[in-house]
Amino acid sequence: MLKLRIALLIIIFSYGIVNAQDYRWQQRVEYSMNVRLDTKTHKVAGDQKLVYYNNSPDTLTKVYYHLYFNAFQPGSMMDVRSHNLPDPDRRVGDRISKLKEDEIGYQHIQSLKQDGKDISYHIDGTVMEVILSKPLLPKAKTTFDLKFEAQVPVQIRRSGRNNKEGIAYSMTQWYPKLAEYDFQGWHAYPYVAREFHGVWGDFDVKITLDPSYVIGGTGKLQNPELIGHGYEKAGTAVKKSEGELTWHFNAKNVIDFAWAADPDYAHDRVQVPNGPELHFFYQNNEKTADTWKKMEASAVKHFQFMNETFGRYPFDTYSIIQGGDGGMEYPMCTLIMGEGTLNALIGVMAHEASHSWYQMALASNESLYAWMDEGFTDFSSEESLNAMAGMANTHLGSYQSYFALVASGLQEPASQHSDHFNTNRAYSTAAYSIGAVFAHQLKYLIGTENFYKGMKKYYNTWKFRHPEPNDFIRVMEKTSGLQLHWYLRYFIYTTKRIDYGISDIIESDESTFATLQRIGEMPMPIDLVVTYKDGSKELFYISMNELMGNKPVEDLTMKRTELDEWPWVNPSYTLKIARKASDIESLEIDPSLRMADINRKNNKVTIAEKTLPYKNPTR
Numbered sequence: 050m051l052k053l054r055i056a057l058l059i060i061i062f063s064y065g066i067v068n069a070q071d072y073r074w075q076q077r078v079e080y081s082m083n084v085r086l087d088t089k090t091h092k093v094a095g096d097q098k099l100v101y102y103n104n105s106p107d108t109l110t111k112v113y114y115h116l117y118f119n120a121f122q123p124g125s126m127m128d129v130r131s132h133n134l135p136d137p138d139r140r141v142g143d144r145i146s147k148l149k150e151d152e153i154g155y156q157h158i159q160s161l162k163q164d165g166k167d168i169s170y171h172i173d174g175t176v177m178e179v180i181l182s183k184p185l186l187p188k189a190k191t192t193f194d195l196k197f198e199a200q201v202p203v204q205i206r207r208s209g210r211n212n213k214e215g216i217a218y219s220m221t222q223w224y225p226k227l228a229e230y231d232f233q234g235w236h237a238y239p240y241v242a243r244e245f246h247g248v249w250g251d252f253d254v255k256i257t258l259d260p261s262y263v264i265g266g267t268g269k270l271q272n273p274e275l276i277g278h279g280y281e282k283a284g285t286a287v288k289k290s291e292g293e294l295t296w297h298f299n300a301k302n303v304i305d306f307a308w309a310a311d312p313d314y315a316h317d318r319v320q321v322p323n324g325p326e327l328h329f330f331y332q333n334n335e336k337t338a339d340t341w342k343k344m345e346a347s348a349v350k351h352f353q354f355m356n357e358t359f360g361r362y363p364f365d366t367y368s369i370i371q372g373g374d375g376g377m378e379y380p381m382c383t384l385i386m387g388e389g390t391l392n393a394l395i396g397v398m399a400h401e402a403s404h405s406w407y408q409m410a411l412a413s414n415e416s417l418y419a420w421m422d423e424g425f426t427d428f429s430s431e432e433s434l435n436a437m438a439g440m441a442n443t444h445l446g447s448y449q450s451y452f453a454l455v456a457s458g459l460q461e462p463a464s465q466h467s468d469h470f471n472t473n474r475a476y477s478t479a480a481y482s483i484g485a486v487f488a489h490q491l492k493y494l495i496g497t498e499n500f501y502k503g504m505k506k507y508y509n510t511w512k513f514r515h516p517e518p519n520d521f522i523r524v525m526e527k528t529s530g531l532q533l534h535w536y537l538r539y540f541i542y543t544t545k546r547i548d549y550g551i552s553d554i555i556e557s558d559e560s561t562f563a564t565l566q567r568i569g570e571m572p573m574p575i576d577l578v579v580t581y582k583d584g585s586k587e588l589f590y591i592s593m594n595e596l597m598g599n600k601p602v603e604d605l606t607m608k609r610t611e612l613d614e615w616p617w618v619n620p621s622y623t624l625k626i627a628r629k630a631s632d633i634e635s636l637e638i639d640p641s642l643r644m645a646d647i648n649r650k651n652n653k654v655t656i657a658e659k660t661l662p663y664k665n666p667t668r
């Protein structure tokens with residue numbers, strides 16, 4: 050009886066553990082694709098076999114595919130949205146509405162089978178709904194066989210042919226791609242502007258085309274000796290087959306597969322010490338020859354910095370490919386503009402390569418949490434560029450763009466779906482700048498050392514698992530021992546702002562009393578630095594009650610005095626400085642400039658210039 054009870058307890062206990070691990074189940078895909086690109090008609094004929102593993106606890110009766118190329122047709126949602134935004138992306142503008150029949154993009158489904166049987170589907174713009182002939186049970190898998198024909202559009206944004214730098218094919222969002230399903234349900238968003246989310250899985254892709262083209266893309270080339278183009282080992286003679294050539298790529302544990310092809314690509318390879326082998330594909334001409342060779346050295350340094358600071362890049366290759374249209378990140382590769390100045394080229398390389406950490410390894414849902422992807426990407430690439438060039442005020446640009454958005458009156462909560470902001474400006478500032486400020490400001494909240502420890506722990510805990518905002522915050526809470534959910538809610542889910550000021554200074558009994566005001570709606574802990582006339586400095590640290598503790602001492606060269614915490618409901622706080630006012634040169638709230646205080650004019654008082662008692666309405 051006792052034995053039975055123990056056994057029962059063990060079963061119940063281990064069931065609990067299994068459940069905890071299952072809490073974040075994720076779907077899985079295995080794509081095998083065989084495609085042929087006709088470089089005369091710009092059409093792709095493809096066979097796609099997709100094994101889909103339902104790891105969810107739900108029985109699925111439908112699945113959804115993205116058919117992204119359909120966005121590049123007059124009257125598409127992307128076209129209409131671009132016509133109706135006050136500040137459309139200039140690269141899109143009204144260009145989609147002017148595409149002719151042989152310039153549009155499309156993906157036509159020729160046949161679709163589930164486990165060998167034809168199944169019905171319904172296409173609405175860029176989304177295809179598929180009704181399963183047989184429900185897909187939890188823990189079961191099914192196989193879809195799909196034949197498609199696509200026309201590669203003239204390049205508008207990201208994908209397409211013959212872009213303005215003359216790259217023949219940017220093949221991104223180019224195949225029917227299964228939408229992600231998770232605990233929130235389906236993420237089958239129409240392609241309006243932003244598109245990145247995907248199911249984790251493996252890709253085996255064979256691409257056949259004219260042998261004069263060179264391909265760079267996701268994954269590892271499986272037949273380098275046949276291909277040549279610098280892929281083969283030095284000294285190997287390569288004879289290109291006449292007619293057509295098949296490139297065979299394989300990529301494991303990625304959320305997408307992208308490639309580009311051009312007859313004029315040069316191909317360089319450089320090994321990052323303890324990191325991936327980098328491949329560079331670019332048209333070697335007077336606009337690129339010098340800058341690309343120089344950028345290659347920066348790319349090596351960038352990967353080294355990222356590996357050391359934020360965690361190890363998880364794949365053994367990465368390709369930087371001239372795509373000629375801004376820059377866009379994909380697994381194990383990026384397509385970036387190739388011409389322009391060296392600094393611009395290094396900047397876009399660093400940004401897109403940093404996505405390998407936040408979009409390609411962590412892969413948070415970019416449509417819902419762009420700030421976790423673009424923001425952390427901007428943040429980390431700013432830090433890397435700073436390490437290379439030694440700029441002061443690494444994240445100043447991000448703060449300035451946030452402050453400018455606040456001043457414009459256009460700010461919306463960063464938590465919105467990326468496609469649903471009222472302006473492109475509000476989206477891009479929320480995603481890039483507010484995301485970067487959110488990260489840098491965390492150093493102010495929990496201390497610089499905790500922050501970097503937390504960033505690495507976050508990456509190593511959540512890579513290949515689609516983390517959500519709370520997952521990030523929990524890692525930072527566990528690392529620092531401080532409570533941070535309020536910070537996420539205020540800064541990302543609302544447009545409430547931070548503004549603190551010094552309102553009053555008086556002298557009494559050989560001491561100085563300063564009163565601080567919380568003017569903004571968002572509470573924060575306060576670093577108040579007092580500079581004495583003898584040149585010494587003292588930091589008065591006032592934690593905020595919701596933080597549930599104090600950040601560690603960051604600067605050992607400055608005395609830190611810890612004061613009682615500031616309950617966030619209190620609009621003001623008075624502190625005592627045990628020195629005469631005549632000993633004090635100045636008082637300043639957050640001279641580190643990490644707190645995103647929208648009005649810094651009321652943050653500093655220089656007593657030498659003011660007569661006491663000092664009074665400032667602070668607004």
Ligand SMILES: [Zn+2]
Pocket residue numbers: 378400401404423426
């Ligand atoms: Zn980006």
